[in-house]
Amino acid sequence: MAKPKEIANRPERLTGGHRLCAGCGAPINVRQVMSVCPGPAVVSVATGCLEVSTTIYPYTAWRDSMIHSAFENASATISGVETAYRALKKQGKVKEDMYFVAFGGDGGTYDIGLQSLSGAVERGHNFVYVCYDNGAYMNTGFQRSSATPCGAWTTTSPVGKEAAGKQQNRKDLTAILVAHDIPYAATASPHNFKDLMNKAEKAFTTPGPAFLNVISPCPRGWRTPGDQTIALAKEAVQSCYWPLYEVEYGKYKINYKPKGDKKTPVADWMKKQGRFAHLFKPGNEALLEDIQAYIDRKWEELLKKEECL
Amino acid sequence: MARKAITGNGAIALALKQVEPDVMAAYPITPQTEIAQNYAQFVADGAVKTEYIPVESEHSAMSAAIGSCAAGARTFTATSSQGFALMWEMLFIAASLRLPLTMPVITRALSGPINIHCDHSDSMGGRDCGWIQLYGEGAQEGYDNAIQAFRIAEHMEVRLPVMTMIDGFIISGAIGPVETLEDDEVKKFVGEYTTLNPLLNVANPVTVGAFDSLGGWYFEHKVAQNRAMDNAMKVIEEVGKDFGSLSGREYSHFKTHMIEDAEIVLVAIGSAAGNVKTMVDTLRAEGKKVGMLKVRTFRPFPYEQIRQALSNACVIGVMDRSDSYGAQGGPLFTEISAAMFGGETRPKMFNFIYGLGGRDIFPDDIRGAVETLEQAAAGEQVSQTRHYLNVREG
Ligand SMILES: Cc1ncc(C[n+]2csc(CCOP(=O)(O)OP(=O)(O)O)c2C)c(N)n1
Ligand code: SF4
Numbered sequence: 001m002a003k004p005k006e007i008a009n010r011p012e013r014l015t016g017g018h019r020l021c022a023g024c025g026a027p028i029n030v031r032q033v034m035s036v037c038p039g040p041a042v043v044s045v046a047t048g049c050l051e052v053s054t055t056i057y058p059y060t061a062w063r064d065s066m067i068h069s070a071f072e073n074a075s076a077t078i079s080g081v082e083t084a085y086r087a088l089k090k091q092g093k094v095k096e097d098m099y100f101v102a103f104g105g106d107g108g109t110y111d112i113g114l115q116s117l118s119g120a121v122e123r124g125h126n127f128v129y130v131c132y133d134n135g136a137y138m139n140t141g142f143q144r145s146s147a148t149p150c151g152a153w154t155t156t157s158p159v160g161k162e163a164a165g166k167q168q169n170r171k172d173l174t175a176i177l178v179a180h181d182i183p184y185a186a187t188a189s190p191h192n193f194k195d196l197m198n199k200a201e202k203a204f205t206t207p208g209p210a211f212l213n214v215i216s217p218c219p220r221g222w223r224t225p226g227d228q229t230i231a232l233a234k235e236a237v238q239s240c241y242w243p244l245y246e247v248e249y250g251k252y253k254i255n256y257k258p259k260g261d262k263k264t265p266v267a268d269w270m271k272k273q274g275r276f277a278h279l280f281k282p283g284n285e286a287l288l289e290d291i292q293a294y295i296d297r298k299w300e301e302l303l304k305k306e307e308c309l
Numbered sequence: 310m311a312r313k314a315i316t317g318n319g320a321i322a323l324a325l326k327q328v329e330p331d332v333m334a335a336y337p338i339t340p341q342t343e344i345a346q347n348y349a350q351f352v353a354d355g356a357v358k359t360e361y362i363p364v365e366s367e368h369s370a371m372s373a374a375i376g377s378c379a380a381g382a383r384t385f386t387a388t389s390s391q392g393f394a395l396m397w398e399m400l401f402i403a404a405s406l407r408l409p410l411t412m413p414v415i416t417r418a419l420s421g422p423i424n425i426h427c428d429h430s431d432s433m434g435g436r437d438c439g440w441i442q443l444y445g446e447g448a449q450e451g452y453d454n455a456i457q458a459f460r461i462a463e464h465m466e467v468r469l470p471v472m473t474m475i476d477g478f479i480i481s482g483a484i485g486p487v488e489t490l491e492d493d494e495v496k497k498f499v500g501e502y503t504t505l506n507p508l509l510n511v512a513n514p515v516t517v518g519a520f521d522s523l524g525g526w527y528f529e530h531k532v533a534q535n536r537a538m539d540n541a542m543k544v545i546e547e548v549g550k551d552f553g554s555l556s557g558r559e560y561s562h563f564k565t566h567m568i569e570d571a572e573i574v575l576v577a578i579g580s581a582a583g584n585v586k587t588m589v590d591t592l593r594a595e596g597k598k599v600g601m602l603k604v605r606t607f608r609p610f611p612y613e614q615i616r617q618a619l620s621n622a623c624v625i626g627v628m629d630r631s632d633s634y635g636a637q638g639g640p641l642f643t644e645i646s647a648a649m650f651g652g653e654t655r656p657k658m659f660n661f662i663y664g665l666g667g668r669d670i671f672p673d674d675i676r677g678a679v680e681t682l683e684q685a686a687a688g689e690q691v692s693q694t695r696h697y698l699n700v701r702e703g
Contacts, residue, residue: 021609040511043377052520060516065508068518069375076369079362080334080376080384087331087360087382087510094381094510116372300615 001198007035011063018061023148023218023226026050028190030103033130036072036201040064041099042085044078046108047071049139049218050132071135072112074102075129077121082125093180099204100127104238106147107137110173121180123207124177127175128203132174134218146171149241149292153274154221159278164287177211178247185209186246191234195255200245215242223274235269238262241298245306250304266295311489311554314687317448317480321413321473321489322347324455325350326357331382334362334373337427338392340477341415342519358639361473367392370672378408379517381507383459388419389477393431393496395436403470403680404439405534406518409462410470412440413444413455416630417477418666426576427477428668429579429631439534441541444643446582449603450485451475453558456490458498460548466540468621468637470506474629476580478667485594490556498555545606562611564603565618567593571600572681574622578604579630581663583669588675599679612648621651625656626680628698630664638662638695657685663698674698 001007020027025051031096032136034041041064044053049067054061069077070196078100104113109131119128136152137143144157150169153159157166177185184206188196196214203210214238217229217237224232236242237256240263244255267288270276315323322344325333331353331586335345352361362377364370388396393414403410403554414432418424432442441461445451454473462471475481490498506515523525546561546669553559566586570575577585582603592599602618627646629639636643638660648656661678663670678698685691 040514042380042508052522053517055516057521057525058521060519062516063514065510065514066516067376067379067508068520069406070398073369073372073399076364076372077371077376079364080332080373081380081508082376082379083332083334083360083362083373084377084380084384085384086387087377088380088509089361091331091358094509098509098511115365116369117370123363232353270576 001036001201004194007156008080009196014054015061015063019056020049021220022044023219023229024049025134025190025218025229027062028229029130029132029196029216032190032193032196033101033200034064035221036091037204039097039099039103041101041262042067042077042078042081044068044074044081044102046074046102046104046113047139048105048108050103051104063225071108073116074104074113076109076116076123078102078127079120079123079125080100082127082217092192096189098121100125102129104129104131104135104176105138106131106135107224108146110146110171114133118180121177121182122209124208126208128200128212130212130214132214132216136218136221150294151270151279151287153278156232164278170229172304174211178250181250182211183208184246184248186211187213187242189215189233189237189242189244189246190254191230191237192244195244223277224272224305228272232269235264239264239269240267240295242265243248243299243302245302250309252302252309254306313487313489314484314655315448315487316343316482316484317451317475317682318343318415318482320448320452321455324383324452324495326575327490328459328499329454329493329496330356330359330385332360332377332384333439334370334377334384334386336364336366336367336370336388336392338367338389340391340417340481341387341392342412343412343481344415346409367395369398371396371403374408374410375399375403375408378410379406379508381504383502385412387413387415387627389415390419390431391509393435393635394419397435400435400438400440402518402535405530406470407534407537408470411458411462412470413451413471414472414474415477415481416474420615427479428665428667431632432472432474432672433631436608439469440608441469441538441545442474442605443471443605444474444578446580446603447480447560447697448475448483448485451480451558451640452487452489453552453560456495456498457548457552461541461545462620463502467495467537467544469534469537469541474579479580488556493593494555541607542611560605562606563618564605566601566603568600568602568622570598571621572598572623572686573679574602574619574625575675575678576601576602576604576625576627576641578607578641581628582599584672585628585675586674588679589649592679595682597679599677610648611642612651615645616648616652619656620652620654622656624659624686625649625660625677626661626682627679628661628663632662632665657693659685659691660694661696661698668699
């Protein structure tokens with residue numbers, strides 16, 4: 001990978017002036033990913049915060065070609081674009097080398113867009129899918145998704161007498177992508193920009209499909225101050241809520257292993273977010289223990305996967 | 310020019326092969342499957358340069374077709390019934406992005422209950438999604454329309470997607486004679502594809518499908534879409550004439566049979582038009598003043614011309630192969646009624662719904678419909694509500 005300083009001097013491919021909230025993780029992630037895209041790209045974006053905020057007609061914040069068609073089909077749409085590219089390149093009608101990338105929120109990826117993503121990956125299209133995971137449907141006003149962490153308040157997993165936020169654990173989407181025998185899949189976080197850009201570069205240069213799952217703090221939905229985005233992303237990794245790892249053809253590699261007391265309790269991270277506030281009232285101790293136990297179990301599983309896969 | 314014994318689906322697959330678009334995205338569904346299969350074979354044999362995307366659903370077929378067409382490639386897909394319904398969300402988007410996609414629709418009933426046979430509930434359900442809709446009577450028209458669709462869709466004053474219908478099984482699966490053109494004739498007729506603002510232009514990147522909400526231009530975009538539909542009206546005719554010079558088979562928005570002096574006119578669409586025509590001939594031989602109008606262009610709907618053509622009729626019977634629940638009649642009936650309402654004289658209008666889920670329609674059913682119309686012509690009181698042909702009552 002080029003030196004960070006050199007990358008920082010490259011022209012921005014997602015311009016300023018978009019309307020994402022101050023402190024939103026999504027544009028930070030998009031910029032870091034696009035900064036290492038080796039050539040001109042076509043970007044397909046699923047309906048969601050990123051899409052509505054960057055393309056308010058007649059303006060656009062995208063310097064590459066961008067297409068949005070609907071919520072659940074960023075992968076199918078880019079499949080078509082990438083196939084058209086192969087057809088036209090073969091005929092000599094397009095000369096340049098181009099890259100194909102799809103961005104979707106966790107809703108557009110884990111839930112409604114899963115079929116289209118699965119289909120596109122199975123067919124082996126040469127594209128990079130980036131999920132910016134902010135853990136809920138933020139654009140429509142904070143509804144639960146299958147990526148929402150257990151215990152989190154959302155408007156469709158509300159807090160009440162009978163329920164303390166979301167009742168279920170997250171779907172392990174990266175594992176689902178790995179099960180496709182995808183050439184390259186990785187998780188990443190914007191606080192570790194070197195790691196993220198390294199992975200994005202690998203994803204772009206790997207022939208065939210590649211998948212990046214990037215944590216993307218959302219100040220509005222997480223009920224956190226806008227200047228804490230990067231710190232919160234970092235703590236998600238420290239606590240092993242969001243482990244950093246990559247998988248090449250099924251072979252696991254963990255990129256960061258917090259050792260000893262570097263592995264922070266997940267409750268410390270949760271305490272800083274308004275969406276978990278109710279869990280810190282007396283009576284929810286057992287729930288917090290369950291959440292910690294789940295995080296620990298998934299982390300242990302990951303360590304084992306690295307060992308034997 | 311060659312005469313081939315071929316199925317309706319085979320004829321359409323052949324037309325598409327002769328056009329040889331850049332990309333096809335498809336998902337199988339009865340009775341369209343044969344098109345997807347035949348085309349996959351052409352690709353496997355290296356007979357076409359087309360790239361084939363065997364998608365995992367019709368929603369993705371239309372999504373991928375949208376991506377491909379927006380990228381700058383000539384693109385098509387094909388579908389039926391539930392597949393059409395699953396595409397529905399994306400049909401609007403394809404039209405609103407002004408993408409010149411084409412899509413044969415092999416018409417079939419919609420679930421439920423599940424039924425694989427022909428009616429028009431699929432395509433008629435999509436009448437307001439912004440696509441041009443051309444209906445064919447048989448395999449020949451399926452073949453001819455599939456070719457013309459590219460010229461119409463890609464016309465610079467239109468730039469709208471076009472779907473071409475043939476009736477499932479009745480036409481799609483039946484083998485019959487089809488006059489086919491030579492490959493180079495078809496290629497010359499459709500011409501080289503010209504893209505507009507493609508995604509794959511590195512020198513000029515574009516944003517396609519922007520967010521256009523309150524305070525934006527959504528309304529203007531919609532009006533522009535409908536103006537393009539207006540433009541399509543004359544383009545469909547021009548292309549139909551040109552196709553006539555090439556093949557000897559000229560096309561317009563509709564075809565009439567014996568309507569000049571007809572007091573009673575039956576309006577039909579799709580394969581049943583053939584049965585109606587035969588019955589008209591029979592009834593004429595019996596001295597009855599009966600005629601027929603067969604609709605080809607359903608979107609845009611040729612109101613003016615149809616009103617003109619039907620201006621001498623006293624009683625009109627409109628035959629629909631799909632129902633519209635809670636409405637006064639089927640989709641064709643409401644269009645024809647609307648067209649006639651603007652005329653000087655107002656004929657009596659009756660709706661005959663037939664053939665749902667592939668139910669046969671027999672000559673006697675059509676004769677029965679004409680008898681109802683004759684009673685009305687004679688001034689008898691006849692219920693103007695929907696009439697169902699060959700349905701088991703009670
Ligand atoms: C078929 C369909 N269902 C629902 C919606 C409404 N909708 C638009 S964006 C969205 C949520 C997006 O959430 P996510 O993918 O997590 O992205 P975020 O907004 O969090 O960035 C929903 C439910 C839609 N546009 N289309
Ligand atoms: S709501 Fe959240 S995800 Fe959406 S723009 Fe604001 S901070 Fe970003």
